[in-house]
Every structure is written in C-alpha cells, then in structure tokens.
Amino acid sequence: MSNHYVVLSRKYRPKNLNDLIGQEVMAQFIRTCLDENKVPHAFLFHGIRGVGKTTTARILARCLSCTGTGDDSSIHRSSPCGICRSCLAIDRDSHMDVMEFDAASRTGVDDVREIIESTQYAPALGKFKIFIIDEVHMLSKSAFNSLLKTLEEPPLHVKFIFATTELNKVPETVLSRCMTFQLNPIPTVKLAGYILNIANKEGFVIEEEAADIVATESGGSVRDALSILDQIMMLSYRDKNITSDTVIKVIGRARRCDIEEILELILASKTSEAVQLAERVIVNGCAPFALYGGLQSALYRRITERVKKKDGKLSTLLYLWQIFLKQTENMKSAEHPEHVLIAAIIILAYTASFPNIESMMIKNTQANQNKSDSLIQKILTKFPGSDVTEVE
Numbered sequence: 171m172s173n174h175y176v177v178l179s180r181k182y183r184p185k186n187l188n189d190l191i192g193q194e195v196m197a198q199f200i201r202t203c204l205d206e207n208k209v210p211h212a213f214l215f216h217g218i219r220g221v222g223k224t225t226t227a228r229i230l231a232r233c234l235s236c237t238g239t240g241d242d243s244s245i246h247r248s249s250p251c252g253i254c255r256s257c258l259a260i261d262r263d264s265h266m267d268v269m270e271f272d273a274a275s276r277t278g279v280d281d282v283r284e285i286i287e288s289t290q291y292a293p294a295l296g297k298f299k300i301f302i303i304d305e306v307h308m309l310s311k312s313a314f315n316s317l318l319k320t321l322e323e324p325p326l327h328v329k330f331i332f333a334t335t336e337l338n339k340v341p342e343t344v345l346s347r348c349m350t351f352q353l354n355p356i357p358t359v360k361l362a363g364y365i366l367n368i369a370n371k372e373g374f375v376i377e378e379e380a381a382d383i384v385a386t387e388s389g390g391s392v393r394d395a396l397s398i399l400d401q402i403m404m405l406s407y408r409d410k411n412i413t414s415d416t417v418i419k420v421i422g423r424a425r426r427c428d429i430e431e432i433l434e435l436i437l438a439s440k441t442s443e444a445v446q447l448a449e450r451v452i453v454n455g456c457a458p459f460a461l462y463g464g465l466q467s468a469l470y471r472r473i474t475e476r477v478k479k480k481d482g483k484l485s486t487l488l489y490l491w492q493i494f495l496k497q498t499e500n501m502k503s504a505e506h507p508e509h510v511l512i513a514a515i516i517i518l519a520y521t522a523s524f525p526n527i528e529s530m531m532i533k534n535t536q537a538n539q540n541k542s543d544s545l546i547q548k549i550l551t552k553f554p555g556s557d558v559t560e561v562e
C-alpha cells in the first residue's frame with residue numbers, strides 16, 4: 171500500500187449528481203432546478219452524518235460554477251464538464267468563489283459578518299459566489315440574525331448551501347428562506363452492493379455476508395461504511411480476501427445467522443443452548459452490546475413480519491420486546507455488560523415459555539363454549555322436547 175494512502179471516502183467522493191447513492195429523488199429535483207434554470211438562492215441539506223450532505227453541497231457548487239467550454243457554457247449545468255477552470259479548481263478545493271465554512275468552529279457574528287461582506291463582490295472565476303456552511307445549526311443566535319437579511323435578499327450572484335445533522339436547531343426564519351432536502355440513510359442492501367463494488371475496484375474479494383455486515387453496522391452512512399472498509403482492507407491486505415470473520419473481528423459484531431439462531435433458541439425456551447451460543451459469539455470477538463442490539467433488531471424484524479402477515483400471535487414477542495427495552499438501560503450502566511446480556515437471555519427464554527395471551531383466550535373461549543353447551547344440555551334434559559332456539 172502506498173505511503174500516501176487516501177481514505178476511501180475521499181477517493182470515491184462523488185463529483186456528479188449521478189454518482190450519489192441512495193438519494194435519487196433529491197438528485198433528480200436538483201437536476202431539474204439546474205436544467206430549467208430555476209435555482210433558489212439558498213439550499214439546506216439535512217440528515218444523519220455520512221449520508222452525503224456536504225458532498226451534495228460540493229456537487230451543487232460544482233454544477234453552479236461550471237463555466238463549460240465554448241458554446242455549451244449555459245446548458246446542461248447539472249452535468250458539470252469536469253475540464254473547465256472552475257471544475258478543475260473545485261476538484262482541487264481551491265475555487266476562489268466557493269467558500270466553505272464549518273459552523274461548528276466558526277459560530278460567531280463576526281464570522282457571519284465576514285461572509286456578508288464578501289457577498290458584495292462579484293465572483294472572480296465562475297458565475298456565482300457560493301457559501302457552503304456545514305453544521306449550520308451551530309451558528310449562534312446573533313449570527314443567525316445577522317445572516318437573515320442577506321439570506322432574504324442576497325445579490326443575484328450569491329448562493330447559500332447549508333448542511334446540518336440537526337434540523338430542529340435551525341431557526342424557522344432561516345428554514346423558510348431555504349429550499350430544504352432531507353438525505354435519507356442509505357438502504358442496507360444498496361450500501362452492501364456499494365461496498366462490494368468499491369472493494370472490487372480496490373482489488374479485493376469480499377464475501378457478500380461481509381459486505382452486508384459492514385452496511386448494517388454503518389447504519390446507512392456511506393462514510394462510516396467506507397471507514398470500516400478502510401480498516402478491513404488494511405487487515406486483509408496480503409491475501410486481498412475479506413471474509414465475514416475478518417469483519418466481525420474488526421467491528422465486534424455477530425453473524426446474522428448466529429443472532430437468528432440465538433433468538434430461535436430463546437423463543438423455544440432452550441435456555442442452556444441459547445446461553446452457550448451467545449457465550450461462543452462473545453468469545454469470537456462480538457461485543458456484548460452489539461449482540462444485544464443484534465438480538466433486539468432480530469426480534470423487531472420478527473414482530474414486524476408477523477404484523478405484515480396479519481399473524482395475531484404477538485403477545486409473547488411484544489412481552490419479550492418490553493423486557494429487551496428494560497434491560498437496555500442495565501446494559502448501558504453495567505460494569506460487566508456480558509453478565510447482563512446472559513441474564514437477559516435467561517429471562518427472555520424463561521418468559522417465552524409462558525403461555526401467550528392469544529392461546530389463553532382461545533382456551534377461555536373454548537371453556538366458555540363448553541360451559542354454555544353443558545348448560546344448554548342441562549336445560550334440554552330438564553325440558554324434554556325443547557330445542558336450542560326456544561331456550562334462547
């Protein structure tokens with residue numbers, strides 16, 4: 171591996187709207203805005219970390235700045251040419267008209283004043299002066315206030331692009347002046363496919379299950395997924411073969427099939443077998459909290475599957491779910507979380523042996539029916555010749 175290793179999230183950072191994964195609807199909307207030349211003066215992208223907010227902001231800046239070559243300067247701005255001075259400058263992070271601020275470190279009114287002042291000057295290279303403000307919710311109240319007027323009526327050559335992980339902390343007065351887009355977490359299947367593809371491009375063979383674990387672990391964040399892949403590739407550099415065992419070692423997770431089997435054993439009240447398998451999974455490198463979370467997710471999947479299939483036998487699963495929630499706090503505060511995990515498995519397996527409400531109701535209904543039948547029988551015996559209709 172070269173001494174100048176570039177992390178994957180940087181190496182494969184998308185440069186065009188078409189390269190964004192999992193954000194197709196938003197990409198299409200922005201494409202239309204650009205191609206129809208109806209571009210608002212302020213955008214706001216929000217969503218969890220690592221889903222592409224800043225990347226989208228930079229792509230948008232690239233689209234808006236591209237001057238094209240020759241006659242095509244005013245068309246197809248949603249597909250920047252990649253070769254004009256503007257495109258090249260943006261790719262080098264050195265475009266003088268594109269200014270990026272991190273509101274987490276520059277929160278004050280003076281920082282915003284600096285932005286407002288520079289909006290007065292015409293762009294030097296491209297068509298617009300573009301201000302990207304990352305984590306915009308971190309701006310102080312006075313900073314937001316001083317930004318408002320400019321945001322309301324910015325000079326025609328100015329575009330603001332904001333990104334935030336906490337939309338609820340952005341004042342309504344700012345939101346109402348922006349075109350707002352939510353970037354969704356990337357679906358696990360799509361992210362797993364992406365990981366598979368990147369690993370292959372890097373010359374690695376990765377098991378499908380391994381890619382799936384990476385995608386699940388990253389919770390829909392592309393950056394987190396690529397960061398995990400960075401670490402795994404370091405470990406597997408010699409044989410270029412990434413197995414699910416390697417992934418489990420790196421991220422301290424359990425195999426999905428093991429999790430499903432433990433849950434199956436719990437539901438069958440096979441306490442001893444469930445505990446033995448859980449202990450084996452922990453010895454193999456899975457963090458107790460990760461196994462606990464995996465079991466909880468598996469139970470959640472089981473509940474939602476039954477709801478979708480309109481299978482009414484939910485009471486035991488819902489009761490187990492309640493136990494899971496109660497034990498979560500204990501797990502967080504425990505000195506030995508593995509003890510809480512094993513104890514929880516024992517409680518769950520024991521509880522799963524209780525008769526569920528639905529079967530009790532069926533039994534009660536059956537008992538009531540029997541009682542009613544016997545009463546009718548008694549009446550019929552007492553009044554020979556009567557039939558059921560008359561008795562009623």
Ligand SMILES: [Zn+2]
Nearest residue numbers: 236251254257
């Ligand atoms: Zn260009």
